[in-house]
Amino acid sequence: MTVAPALAAPIRLRAGPLAVAAGALAAAMALGVMLGPASLPAGGVFLEIVDRLPLLSVDSGLSDREAAIVWELRVPRVVLGALVGAMLAMAGGAYQGVFRNPLADPYLLGVAAGAGLGATLAIAAGAGGSGIPTAGAAFAGAVAAVVLTYALARTGSTGSTANLILAGVAVAAFFTAAQTFVQQRASDTIREVFSWILGRLATVGWAEVRLLAPFVVVSAAVLFASRRLLDVLAVGEEEAGTLGVRTDRLRLAVVAAATLGSAVAVAVSGLIGFVGIVVPHTVRLLTGHSYRVILPLAFVGGAAFLVAADLLARLVISPGELPIGVVTAFIGAPFFAVVLRTARRAA
């Protein structure tokens, strides 16, 4: 008796990899809340968080000061790290799909340079290196840069993606030059500007989380909904058109969502590099080409990666802190090299 061979199944997000990524995120967040310059009992930290949940009330045994460290410093910082990492990684993956360019990252269209100029102007005007006014100025700068990139690309002969990337390069160069000029003129704030640019997740509390969360939700929802059409786009814009996809609309929706989300992430955390490249590519190398898999896993994996990187940034030279951008590149580059080698050997 012969048995018919099992038919191949289409690529889908499977529970296994998602569980691994979610487990890594849970572990990183737990460690991020437990560990810090002030040593607190793990059980007390756990109970303190349980106490804050709706409808639950337990006595954590922590003092008021310890409870404030947990709830006003560590938890918002970990949550902010997760939101920023998730947003940057998912936006990077989406950019790589819509531009069909493996080097595309969330900063492609001038977000970083625009945010840098906005933040530098705010800091030079006395707004300080962190806080909502500086974040607002960074966001405004990022959006202005991307709008300018789009306007510039439209003046070209076609509205092609190559035009958009080139316009992004030009706008980024211009904004970076302006930022350097402002920084030079206001040299007394140069340290604050420098530390903003390197990125940090130090918060003033929950304000940044409340600012970022709605943008992440909306942006991630749009990108998540576009994941199947990004797979269609892999055959190129013209062929995707013959398959019924309005590629112009898809590109606009994806670019707008990814850019807006990354602009707010950058505004509250500075320029954290490498997450938007290394996380989606790691997912791609481990699970395959499909954006139905890459985008959700990059979202969860990016959150885990940045929370873990922030943990290292806080602990390595404790009680001092490393800039988180240094940690993401320092850990991310060798990790990525290992994944690249392994994936090539497996292929």
Added chain:
Amino acid sequence: MAGLTCTAIEAGYDGRTVLRGVDLAAAPGEWVAVIGPNGAGKSTLLRVMAGLVPASGEVRIGGRPAGSMTRRELARSVAVVPQHATIPPGMAVLDYVLLGRTPYLPFWAGESAADVARVHAVLARLEIGDLAGRRLERLSGGELQRAVLARALVQDAAVLLLDEPTTALDIGHQQQVLELVDELRREHDLAVVSAIHDLTLAAQYADRLVLLHDGSVVAAGTPEEVLTSKELTLRYGASVTILRDDAGGLVVAPRRQTATSKAEPTR
């Protein structure tokens, strides 16, 4: 008329006119081959039919003006096998062919089990069912062309456009692909329009030929009517002998040009 009709098509790029008043019709079950020298406008004409190039004049699909159809509606009516299909690295044959179901999928949902079953059936019909799980870059040229054809077929469109479907294939695989297209158009009553360089293949497989020259239709009709050595010398600057095979099909055979027979194509 059902099938596809083009009336007075004018199109161009960057101010240069490529098509000048082209008329063409393909009925259900009919195969029309568009022939002509390089740069005559064959690919552009196919791209106009697929709605990829803006043009004046009118394209009707199944009696409806293509201009009044949405991208999705058009993709359900016209399937395209491009000359150089983009092959996404790492994608499996099954996932690639499933892309052909895109015009039927709601925005929020993925493919249903019925879509997947349909793809498996078409892959089996094209005799590449056992390759469903294989990556595209590991297919041979002939297998790859079948995968691209399968993607077009699962669009369930009444019109099938083929842009030079045999360019990269050897003579055996050329015949296999064209025989397959021929069987499928009979099975599904497809209106087939193909741009094709090889005049013998065009004559053997198509019901009617449309000869384009410099953006205009200069001859149209059965292979016997269009493929005359006089016309081919005039339009291609080629020296050819038209032969008949045992089955009565035309064969266009090139031959050496003698000093007296050398001809320049007209512009």
